[in-house]
Amino acid sequence: MRIPVLPVEGDTIAAVSTPYGVGGIGIVRISGPGAEGIARTLFRPKKHRDRLRSHTLYYGHILPPGSDEPVDEVLLTLMRAPNTYTREDMVEIHCHGGPLAVRRILESVLDQGARLAEPGEFTRRAFLNGRIDLAQAEAVVDVIEAKSRSALRFAQSQLSGCLSAQVRSLQESIRSLLVEIEAWLDFPDEDVPCPGFEQIRSRIDSWIASIDDLLSTYEQGRLYRDGVKVVICGAPNVGKSTLLNALVGKDRAIVSPLPGTTRDYLEEDLLIGGIPARLVDTAGLRDSVEEVEALGVDLARRKIEEADFVLHVLDASVLDPGSFRDPLGPTEAQGKLLVLNKMDLVGHEAVQRLIERMGSVPCVAVSALLGEGMDRLREAMAEQLVSRRMDLDCRVVVTNLRHRNALETCRRRLEDAREVSAREDPAGDMLASDLRMALGALADLLGETTAVDILDRIFSSFCIGK
Ligand SMILES: Nc1nc2c(ncn2[C@@H]2O[C@H](COP(=O)(O)OP(=O)(O)OP(=O)(O)O)[C@@H](O)[C@H]2O)c(=O)[nH]1
Ligand SMILES: [Mg+2]
Known part of the structure; x- marks a missing residue:
């Protein structure tokens, strides 16, 4: 069952984004409509300011209302939507990196009405608000967890949208053929020409070849990643x-x-x-x-x-x-x-x-x-x-099993479509249905139609604060 992606609720989330333990600095991150209000309530800038400018770093202290003892000396930045990680208003508080200092800042933020973020919730918001697609969101974890230089490069390329761009271009090509076939089916008595099936087959063949090209990188890509x-x-x-x-x-x-x-x-x-x-x-x-x-x-x-x-x-x-x-x-x-x-x-x-x-x-x-x-x-x-080593340097590489499965499903549906188009009297509606299913697999890959439980599973593998 496909469930449309739900819009983000209007609540404000917060979490510690740096690892637990002792470090130079710790960062508490806030995202949502209440982020700026929380910053205004808690933050005392060194120099008095009426208004915090967006994307600017300010020096000051965190001082909860009613208290005259600062929680910590901090640097704070407010980033107003939409140019932020989540596309919502965001605040980052950079404090001293002791676990207690970081926790006290987080508690002060939660006292002002923010909710503790779920694992991966910042990235999930970036995805739900359309800043990145699902393949890019998944790449965030891969960048964080990369164990080799190659794995890092593949993940960064996926994060920047290289795989998504190839998938989108394939989507566009399949969609344009589907439109032609649907027009021909919907208006049989009009002047819509019957599509040339031989030409359709060669178009499908070229799409299958480009999917095979992507799939051929999986074995090696997975090895470098996992x-x-x-x-x-x-x-x-x-x-x-x-x-x-x-x-x-x-x-x-x-x-x-x-x-x-x-x-x-x-x-x-x-x-x-x-x-x-x-x-x-x-x-x-x-x-x-x-x-x-x-x-x-x-x-x-x-x-x-x-x-x-x-x-x-x-x-x-x-x-x-x-x-x-x-x-x-x-x-x-x-x-x-x-x-x-x-x-x-x-x-x-x-x-x-x-x-x-x-x-x-x-x-x-x-x-x-x-x-x-x-x-x-x-x-x-x-x-x-690596039985058959290939040079992956300049290629878009598939490293994720979910992506491979989606591409394989798409490929199978395209083969079905090819088989229909090779029949003596090809049934246009069957062809259209196969192409729609091929498009469905690609939409799943990009997270356009992915079920909520799958999204839950993907984002739960993130750390809190990302
Ligand atoms: N001359 C020589 N001796 C070696 C070599 N490799 C290991 N040894 C010696 O062989 C002995 C056993 O080495 P280990 O590495 O403990 O062997 P192991 O297979 O782990 O042994 P177990 O843990 O008991 O199964 C030691 O005295 C090593 O110094 C080698 O390449 N040349
Ligand atoms: Mg031994």
Whole structure:
């Protein structure tokens, strides 16, 4: 069921927009028709002023009515609608960054009639008041949460409306064909010419091609945005923890010559070829009689199941390729790489022979102890993570599953329309109906017709104050 987007109620919201904790400054944000009145009541500028000018920073104190003790020394800015984040009147109070100072300012603002904002409510107002569309609103979270340079760039491009512009241009083209077909259907006796179906098919083909172009960026775009979970596993003592330390460049995990050193799993974040990764070190896989180690091995197996990518470490110094059995077996949903560790103990030629004997299994030789082969390992992982790497630098990239689903729905409806137009006697009303559904999917992507519960879900993933 589609529910039209509701207009914003006329209440005034407030929240702390900076993270909780100690910092240089804290910012309390207010939006709504009461924002200016609240600022006037609470704020005592250093120099007396009859009127606060918009988009100007003023120095002064927050002094609640009836009190002669300032809550804090602040900088305040009033931004009158419509040139604001929410398109409503907004006030920002920049105070000292201690949690107590910020909370007391917020309480003073709420005492004057503002309501505490819900998560993402400022951005939701920006969306409902038409300043940004839904794809742009979603990009706000992506900018805040970007874990890699590429993710940040894709999110900023989406926030500036690049994806939306492509979707709108597609909407316009489909809509103009729909108008032609509807005119032909509505006025059969008039002089409206019957549309050329061959030409319609080629128009639809070009739209499908441009959707495919966008969809082709999703796999890589998602990887850069969400990152991957990489689990390091293997038998005890093969050098898994040493490898984690070498990859993250610090002594994070305990290393010892005793097999069974790692029990609990351990995680570290890093970038692999620009892709954000969470690296997980696990207990060595063996049938252990010792209870705590056995629990660690169970945990390791669970982590392997959850992994997007597995680094299976082997000790090259004791490896007999003839009897080598992969304990993990084929894992279709995951990428996997064999890491032949301790190559410093084996010698170059023996390493080459081992690699040849591994056949088609992707494998890299390293010495985690000496930090040798780490670049090769990173490259091999990045290569495996993105099967078909493309240069996304100058492209509009789709990173959001909701957007991909909407584009795929649109594509399916366009294929239906194409199929109808290829029939011997194409039914104009069926064609029009398919085109309308294709347009519906694009309208959903931009939030023009998105149901309220979906909007609730999207905005609840924001932080309070954004
Ligand atoms: N020569 C050599 N020794 C290594 C290398 N990598 C690890 N080691 C040694 O192998 C031993 C075991 O290393 P760990 O990193 O603790 O091995 P692990 O796989 O995490 O072991 P568990 O946690 O017990 O499963 C330590 O003595 C390391 O110094 C390497 O590349 N070359
Ligand atoms: Mg270990």
